[in-house]
Amino acid sequence: MNDSELDKILLSAGNELPLPPDFGRQVWRRIESSSAASPGLASWFEKVLSPLAKPAVAAAAILTMTALGLGLGAGLKPRQEDWKEAYVESVSPFGSPHSR
Amino acid sequence: MKRILLVLAIALAAGLCAFALMRSHRHADAPPGTLLESMPELVWLQKELDLSDSQFKKVSTLHAAYLPECTAMCERIAEAHERLDTVSYGEMQVTPELKTAIADHARIHAECQERMLEHLYETARILDADQAERYLEVMLPYALDFSHSEPEDVHVR
Numbered sequence: 001m002n003d004s005e006l007d008k009i010l011l012s013a014g015n016e017l018p019l020p021p022d023f024g025r026q027v028w029r030r031i032e033s034s035s036a037a038s039p040g041l042a043s044w045f046e047k048v049l050s051p052l053a054k055p056a057v058a059a060a061a062i063l064t065m066t067a068l069g070l071g072l073g074a075g076l077k078p079r080q081e082d083w084k085e086a087y088v089e090s091v092s093p094f095g096s097p098h099s100r
Numbered sequence: 101m102k103r104i105l106l107v108l109a110i111a112l113a114a115g116l117c118a119f120a121l122m123r124s125h126r127h128a129d130a131p132p133g134t135l136l137e138s139m140p141e142l143v144w145l146q147k148e149l150d151l152s153d154s155q156f157k158k159v160s161t162l163h164a165a166y167l168p169e170c171t172a173m174c175e176r177i178a179e180a181h182e183r184l185d186t187v188s189y190g191e192m193q194v195t196p197e198l199k200t201a202i203a204d205h206a207r208i209h210a211e212c213q214e215r216m217l218e219h220l221y222e223t224a225r226i227l228d229a230d231q232a233e234r235y236l237e238v239m240l241p242y243a244l245d246f247s248h249s250e251p252e253d254v255h256v257r
Contacts, residue, residue: 049104058107065115073122083144088242090141091166091219093173093212 003028139163148238149231158226166219173212180205216243 003024010019020026051057089095142163146156184201191198220239224232 046101046104049108052104052107058111061107062111062114065111066118069115069118069120070122073119083141084148084238086141087144088239090139091163091170091239092216092242093170093177094209094216094245 139167145235149227149235151227151231155226155231159223162219162222162226169215170219173215176208177212180208213243 006024006027010023052061139160142156142160145151145159151159180201184198184205187195187198187201217240220236220243224235227235
C-alpha cells in the first residue's frame with residue numbers, strides 16, 4: 001500500500017476534518033516502529049530459551065524444577081503451632097465451624 | 101520454538117507435581133489408615149505430651165466420640181448467635197423475645213462450655229500427672245475464654 005491508497009481509504013471514511021500535511025508519513029512511521037519492536041522481543045526470547053531445545057539442557061531444566069518443587073513442598077511443613085490450633089479448633093465449639 | 105515451549109510446560113508441570121506430592125506427604129504425617137491420618141489434629145497432642153501408644157489410643161477414642169457432639173454444639177451456638185443478632189435489631193427496646201434470645205444464648209454458651217471442660221478433664225484423666233498439668237495449662241484458657249466477659253480497664257475511673 002502506498003500513500004495515495006492510504007489517502008483514498010481515509011477520504012472514503014468520510015472524515016471531514018482537515019488532516020496535517022505529513023499525516024500519511026506519520027502513520028507509516030508508527031507502523032514501521034511498532035513492527036520493528038516485536039521481532040526484537042521475540043528473537044530475544046528465542047535466544048534466551050534456545051538452549052532448552054538441546055535434550056541435555058531440557059532434562060536438566062525438568063530435573064531442576066522437580067527438585068525445586070520437592071524442596072518447597074518439604075519446606076512448607078506445618079508448624080507445631082498449626083497442629084495445636086487444629087486440635088484446639090477440633091475440641092472447642094466456640095471457634096470456627098467444624099469441617100466434619 | 102514449539103519444542104522449547106513444550107519443555108517449559110513439562111518442567112513447570114514436573115515442579116508442580118513434585119510440590120503437591122511432597123506437601124500432601126508432609127501434611128498427612130502418618131501412614132494411611134491410622135488414627136493420625138483420620139484425625140491429624142491429634143499430632144500435636146501426641147508430640148507435645150509424648151503419649152504412649154496406650155494413652156494415644158484412649159485419647160483418640162475419646163476424641164472421636166466427642167467430635168460429633170462438638171459439631172452439634174458449634175451449630176447450636178451459631179444458631180443462638182444468629183437469633184440474638186436478628187432479634188436485637190428488630191425494635192428499639194428490650195422485648196420479651198429479645199430477653200428470651202439473651203437467656204437462650206447464655207444458657208447454650210454455658211452448656212457448651214461445661215461440656216468442653218468435661219471433655220478436657222476426661223482427657224486429662226487418661227494422662228499422667230505431668231502430662232495432665234501441661235495439657236490443662238494449655239487447653240483451659242481456650243475453654244474459659246474470658247475475652248468477652250472480662251471488664252479489663254473499660255470501667256476504670
